[in-house]
Amino acid sequence: MSILAKDERFNDTRNWRGLCNKRSSKEKRRDLSKMAASQWKDLKKDKRFALAALAATYLDLGYSDLKPYFYEKLHAKKFDTHPAIPSFAFLYAAAHPSQTDPSKIACYPTFADAKRGREIVMAPGRFFAAIYPDKSPQDIQRMAEKYACAVAPAQVHFAKSEDDFARVYASARGFSSCMAGEWDGDEECNPVRFYAHPENDLALAYLTHNNKPGGETVARSIVNTANKCYVRIYGDARLSDLLTGLGYAQSGERALRGQKCHARQINGDLVAPYLDAIQRIRWDDESDTCMIHSDGNYDATQTDGTAKYDEDRMACDHCGDYMDDDDSNYSDYHDMTVCDHCVSRNFTFAIYNRRGHETWVRDDEVVTVNGQAYLDDSDVLSHHNCVQDEDGDWQDLDDCVYLEYLDEYVLVSLCTRLDIPYGGDEYARSCDVKTVEIDEEEKTVHEDYQP
Numbered sequence: 001m002s003i004l005a006k007d008e009r010f011n012d013t014r015n016w017r018g019l020c021n022k023r024s025s026k027e028k029r030r031d032l033s034k035m036a037a038s039q040w041k042d043l044k045k046d047k048r049f050a051l052a053a054l055a056a057t058y059l060d061l062g063y064s065d066l067k068p069y070f071y072e073k074l075h076a077k078k079f080d081t082h083p084a085i086p087s088f089a090f091l092y093a094a095a096h097p098s099q100t101d102p103s104k105i106a107c108y109p110t111f112a113d114a115k116r117g118r119e120i121v122m123a124p125g126r127f128f129a130a131i132y133p134d135k136s137p138q139d140i141q142r143m144a145e146k147y148a149c150a151v152a153p154a155q156v157h158f159a160k161s162e163d164d165f166a167r168v169y170a171s172a173r174g175f176s177s178c179m180a181g182e183w184d185g186d187e188e189c190n191p192v193r194f195y196a197h198p199e200n201d202l203a204l205a206y207l208t209h210n211n212k213p214g215g216e217t218v219a220r221s222i223v224n225t226a227n228k229c230y231v232r233i234y235g236d237a238r239l240s241d242l243l244t245g246l247g248y249a250q251s252g253e254r255a256l257r258g259q260k261c262h263a264r265q266i267n268g269d270l271v272a273p274y275l276d277a278i279q280r281i282r283w284d285d286e287s288d289t290c291m292i293h294s295d296g297n298y299d300a301t302q303t304d305g306t307a308k309y310d311e312d313r314m315a316c317d318h319c320g321d322y323m324d325d326d327d328s329n330y331s332d333y334h335d336m337t338v339c340d341h342c343v344s345r346n347f348t349f350a351i352y353n354r355r356g357h358e359t360w361v362r363d364d365e366v367v368t369v370n371g372q373a374y375l376d377d378s379d380v381l382s383h384h385n386c387v388q389d390e391d392g393d394w395q396d397l398d399d400c401v402y403l404e405y406l407d408e409y410v411l412v413s414l415c416t417r418l419d420i421p422y423g424g425d426e427y428a429r430s431c432d433v434k435t436v437e438i439d440e441e442e443k444t445v446h447e448d449y450q451p
Contacts, residue, residue: 048109049130052095055088056131084150089131102151124148145209149218156242157213158223159204162196162262168206173216175235178303179273189266191273191305197289200259201226207239222255222276223248229255232276252277256292263290269306270298281307282322295321295339318342332359333375348373354383370396401427405446422446 042050079096081087085105089095094114098106098121105127108114122130124144132140159168169192172180183190195202205223208215219235223243231252233240240250256278263283264271270283270290280296290298297315298307315322317336327340333352338360347360350373367376369386374394385397390408400409404424415427420443422428434447 049093050110052089052092052109052131053133055092056086057134059088060134082150084147086131089127093131095127095131097151103148105147149209149211152211154207154236154238154242155211156205156207156239156246158225159206160196162190162193165192165196165204166190167214168204168217168220171216172220172235173209174218177234179305180234183305185266185305189264189271189305191271194261194264194272195222197259197261199289200261202255202259202261205230205239205243207236207242224255224259227254231255253294257294259292260289261292263288266306269308271305272298272300272307273305274303275300280322293321295323295341297322316342318346329360331361332357333361350374351380351384352377354380356384367394369394370399403427403429416444418445419443420445420449422449 042053079090079094081090082097085095085097089107093107093109095105095107098104101121103124104121105124106119106121107127108118109120109130112118113120124147125140128135128143128147129140132143135143159165166183166187169179170182179192183192195204201224203223203225204220206220207218209218210216217235219233219237219239221230221233221239221243223230228246228248229251230243230248231250233250256275261272261281270281272281272290275281275292278292278294279300280292280294281290281298281300282293282296283290283298290296292300295316297310299310300307302308310322314325314328314337316328316339317334318338319342321339321341323339329338329340329343329347330336331338331347338347343360346363348363348366348368349358350361350366351358352361352375361373361375365376366373367381368374369381374381374384374386378388381394386394387397387400387409389395389400390406390410395409395411397409399411399413401412401415402409403415405422405428410427410429412427414429416430416433417427418425418433422445425446428446432447433444434449435442436445436449436451437443438451
């Protein structure tokens with residue numbers, strides 16, 4: 001008992017009670033004083049864990065300077081500390097994971113055990129109950145579970161069915177989210193059931209407090225099992241590392257884009273959770289299946305378990321995707337409204353009538369002449385001074401000459417001026433001319449020229 005005798009305040013229980021100062025309530029000071037007195041008697045009798053329990057009580061009073069009063073390493077110098085075991089339990093009982101079975105805790109409960117080198121191996125629950133005699137059974141169980149998870153590698157579980165999705169979300173522990181907890185409405189309309197569709201690649205990856213599939217959820221994330229992407233991690237950050245180890249990468253958009261989900265209704269709204277990545281859902285109101293899509297007509301940013309119809313969005317007449325009014329483009333020629341995406345890929349702004357009015361026209365109905373786009377219509381093109389050349393391509397009239405011998409328009413750049421006209425033509429195709437000597441002068445003539 002010499003280590004305690006160094007401080008006279010611990011020579012009797014009256015001095016110990018004096019340490020129970022105003023940091024605690026009157027009732028707590030009284031209870032802790034009685035507990036400390038009991039543990040003091042046990043320590044004098046070298047009872048199991050008396051020193052560790054006394055230290056736990058001392059800490060509970062708000063004191064942190066334990067070392068001057070209780071310093072005794074026992075056999076602790078032989079072992080490493082572990083984050084799941086309190087530091088004072090390591091100091092005063094040499095508590096550490098058992099080297100033969102890490103799921104259990106090895107320690108030296110008394111000075112006699114330490115002196116003899118007799119290591120005791122205990123289940124975590126029994127150990128924590130011994131050093132925390134004032135804790136409830138529920139608290140002890142949680143400590144034991146935390147230790148079990150800390151010494152054993154966490155295991156990722158995957159939920160796919162509607163019932164499993166609902167169970168995992170309902171049993172959230174240690175973290176919160178707008179979709180966590182029990183659903184208090186019609187279970188059929190539980191918004192998290194939205195994800196569990198048999199025709200998609202989505203699953204719910206999760207960790208539990210006891211590493212068992214049915215345990216309380218300590219972390220979760222929506223994952224795409226086909227392209228190995230996951231959305232956002234809720235809860236224990238270890239899930240991110242574990243998913244990475246399984247070949248997954250974080251990309252919410254890639255994980256959710258185009259995935260089919262259940263379409264159910266509550267009061268005209270679509271039943272759906274708050275979506276962390278793509279926050280739009282496409283639904284035609286006639287199918288029991290909807291799709292997560294950035295061009296959807298339902299807004300999935302609500303926290304009440306529903307997605308609202310967006311009246312400001314309309315469907316693109318070309319691809320069917322929904323768009324905001326600012327992203328819409330009306331075509332006078334086709335009499336249709338087209339989204340920016342379709343316009344950039346499939347349409348050209350072109351002159352479409354004789355009056356020179358321009359609008360969006362499908363690319364397969366457009367021709368471009370000298371950088372100006374026109375509707376591919378001979379009446380429109382002819383009215384705007386365009387002609388077809390010998391190859392059937394439309395050209396600007398000013399860039400062409402009409403050759404009677406061909407009865408075709410030909411680009412000036414492909415022609416040569418004749419020194420001697422050929423019929424009514426002053427030009428001929430460059431490939432149709434030749435040079436002849438007339439009166440000792442070279443002349444450019446049509447190849448069919450006869451002197």
